[in-house]
Amino acid sequence: MSVSKEFARYVTGLTFAQLPSEVVAFTKTCILDWLGSAYAGAKKPPVQMMAQVAAELGGAEQATLMTGGRSSVTHAALVNGAASHIVELDDIHKASIIHAGTVVIPAALAVAQWQQKSGEELIEAIVAGYEVCYRIGEAVSPSHYYFWHNTATCGTFGAAVAAGKLLGLDEEQLVHTLGSAGTQAAGLWEFIEDGAMSKQLHPGKAAMNGILAALLAQKGFTAASKILEGNRGFVRAMSQEANAEQMTQGLGSTYKIMENSFKIHASCRHTHHAIDLILEMIAQHAISWREVERVRVQTYQVALTITDNPNPASVYAAKFSLQYCTALALVKGSAGLRDFSEEALYDPAIRKVMSRVEVAVDPIMDARYPETWEATVELTFTDGTTLKKHTEYPKGDPENPVSHDDIVQKFLALSVDLPQDSILHDLQMVERLEQVPDVALLFAQGRGWV
Amino acid sequence: MSVSKEFARYVTGLTFAQLPSEVVAFTKTCILDWLGSAYAGAKKPPVQMMAQVAAELGGAEQATLMTGGRSSVTHAALVNGAASHIVELDDIHKASIIHAGTVVIPAALAVAQWQQKSGEELIEAIVAGYEVCYRIGEAVSPSHYYFWHNTATCGTFGAAVAAGKLLGLDEEQLVHTLGSAGTQAAGLWEFIEDGAMSKQLHPGKAAMNGILAALLAQKGFTAASKILEGNRGFVRAMSQEANAEQMTQGLGSTYKIMENSFKIHASCRHTHHAIDLILEMIAQHAISWREVERVRVQTYQVALTITDNPNPASVYAAKFSLQYCTALALVKGSAGLRDFSEEALYDPAIRKVMSRVEVAVDPIMDARYPETWEATVELTFTDGTTLKKHTEYPKGDPENPVSHDDIVQKFLALSVDLPQDSILHDLQMVERLEQVPDVALLFAQGRGWV
Secondary structure (H helix, E strand, O other), X not given: OOHHHHHHHHHHHOOHHHOOHHHHHHHHHHHHHHHHHHHXXXXXXXXXXXXXXXXXXXXXXXXXXXXXXXXXXXXXXXXXXXXXXXXXXOOXXXXXXXXXHHHHHHHHHHHHHHOOOOHHHHHHHHHHXXXXXXXXXXXXXXXXXXXXXXXHHHHHHHHHHHHHHHOOOOHHHHHHHHHHHHOOOOOEHHHHHHOOOHHHHHHHHXXXXXXXXXXXXXXXXXXXXXXXXXXXXXXXXXXXXXXXXXXXXXXXXXXXHHHOEOOOOOOOHHHHHHHHHHHHHHHHOOOOHHHEEEEEEEEOHHHHXXXXXXXXXXXXXXXXXXXXXXXXXXXXXXXXXXXOOHHHHOOHHHHHHHOOEEEEEOHHHHHHOOOOOOEEEEEEEOOOOEEEEEEOOOEOEXXXXXXXXXXXXXXXXXXXXXXXXXXXXXHHHHHOHHHOOOHXXXXXXXXXXX | OOHHHHHHHHHHHOOHXXXXXXXXXXXXXXXXXXXXXXXXXXXXXXXXXXXXXXXXXXOOOOEEOOOOOEEOHHHHHHHHHHHOOOOOOOOEEOOOOEOOHHHHHHHHHHHHHHOOOOHHHHHHHHHHHHHHHHHHHHHOOOOHHHHEOHHHHHHHHHHHHHHHHHOOOOHHHHXXXXXXXXXXXXXXXXXXXXXXXXXXXXXXXXXXXXXXXXXHHHOOOOOOOOOOOOOOOHHHHHOOOOOHHHHHOOOOOOOHHHHOEOOOOOOOHXXXXXXXXXXXXXXXXXXXXXXXXXXXXXXXXHHHHXXXXXXOOOHHHHOOOHHHHHHHHHHHOOOOOOOOOHHHHOOHHHHHHHOOEEEEEOHHHHHHOOOOOOEEEEEEEOOOOEEEEEEOOOEOEOOOOOOHHHHHHHHHHHOOOOOHXXXXXXXXXXXXXXXXXXXXXXXXXXXXXX
């Protein structure tokens, strides 16, 4: 049986009734986490630009845009996917290196709103979407990630099956949905050299392409039956691995969404271990950055490939600078959304500490990546003493979890600009989502979510 | 200077005034050739399915769909790109293996109609689009083509610059346009294993993505500055070649659109040499297929890799069978769109002649491919006599050109279902396109093109 066929059978077979209660609860936490990120990102210029393009192109009023108003489900997915990724606080899965929320949830939410699906159905679709894209991402890791933005490429499949599930597609249609998803999958890392806005285009576009794939399949549009494992398919074209068959091992017996990690700091996940360690040191010892002569961060290679940047020139680039993030944590004692600001970018204290930060690869940590995302931080003080701490798991990983309440607090912090009644409405809706008969009710009468 | 910057400078600098008259005339031929294919394809089921999705999603009434009505420029490009590729009669560039017309023209036409650009501006944009995507395709050939559908991947860049040119983007915006185009570029060959409809999704989606890239850049959206040659860019991620710098050699001194080939027969290009030779023999000698005992076709390996199929089971497969196409030409004396039909698929005479067709590789021809696409056809008659002919270039290649009148005839054949006045209107409009002040006038008042 082809991989697509196995995935399609799994997706059509999945029912809300079979989901353990902790999976339902955890999925709602993912949705709330996503929503906070989307609120916080909606007013950012790149998202506004995308919303402007969507408004220009127009569309049926099917789904709500986080930027305000409604448009087609594809445009809603495009804009909301972008909105939920830009503040770099959306969820992440280590083994597949995918931010599934920012692709799967906007696609599922748009289709569920349009088709007036129940909260149960929305949860089902999101669980299915996470499962499929995480499994695909794991099979093509690590080589795929060198060139390709897994969130965009693998995420397309997750968005596609979530949309397909909500549209009630049958097994064969879902095979075609996966085929059309895979042949649209795109997103190169090259933009990171310029800190360009493609990072937001990628998840939005993946969510949009996933919906398009499902809508086409619904109309009878056919695609490759072996898009994943075929000789000229996704895995062979876009990775050095040839592990497509591994993708479906144990399928149906796992809920990979439970492996999700949440981000507490507003920067690239590859900087979180160092930030955590600095914050722990500050909590445990009375440390002043003025007394720190040298900061040594050892970690795995990928962290440096992406975040070794001793001189970030924008707030966005600062979130992808291990040196900056480490220094920021040391100077400010936190690394939240408001800590990364234009004022903080060239803050003399942070810049001074940055110049003292050294980053290096540790071969043992590197060998264990991506099972663990490790780092050691060693501080050397002006008096010659040192302090050293190590972590295997940044906070928010399943092995070092945050609570649902932590995510509620994070949501409140991210949605602070919204009217109080909106925030309460959202919180209540998400908390009892499985009882909501119609997802369209999440979008209060007469207003968008912002 | 980055490759994108060089392309951007070329595109902004290109003016209609500098185009030699033969380039203007040839571009109009390309447009007419495209239009015929689009008419012929508009009613095909895969195109109708895409139009159905576009209608469902809705959009501002900016541009005309070949399937009828109007929608957003992105939806028009999506549907019209698909429509113009499906009958396998659209133009082709040998060296880059790109059908540029089916991606660049629908993107340019939609934006030109929306923005009420002149015929001169439309021609300019199309020349620029062909130039850029042909150059990119050449630099990543041949390796890219194994996994990737060049028309879709490289075509995205062509559509993007054509749209960007018509939107009046400046050099920097065009660099971002190319960046956003490249990071959306997709389209895997895997679908060919199933003969699936992705072949139509690819050009439509490339045209749509190209426009999206340009619209985003217009709003200030940034992207990778070195999307082509960068370490994690298009060339390194998607080909074995690392020839990005070659892309811009001689840029500005060539008009690569002039290297375009046109298809006269409604089948795979790799069958055209044999069809040409059979038709020439019929024209020069009084040949009846009943007297032909044996047909021997010698050619290059790639032709056989793709078209050695002694028993095609669908009309679409028949177009990719060298044996079928050779027999069809011998029995019917032509190989046009209407010759390939359900009735003809199992026509006893064609099947009888097919059983007498032998195909083989000629090492000398194989060594000269792809500079020449050669074949020899030898007929052996029941009376023992033989007839033999050889060609280096299928008809429609620049080295064996068709005339503008041939393309007019082809257009008339492809648009035969349309009302006479529509056909005449289109012919007149395209013939004097450089005098048309507003491309929207091409779309006669109150009706779509079909």
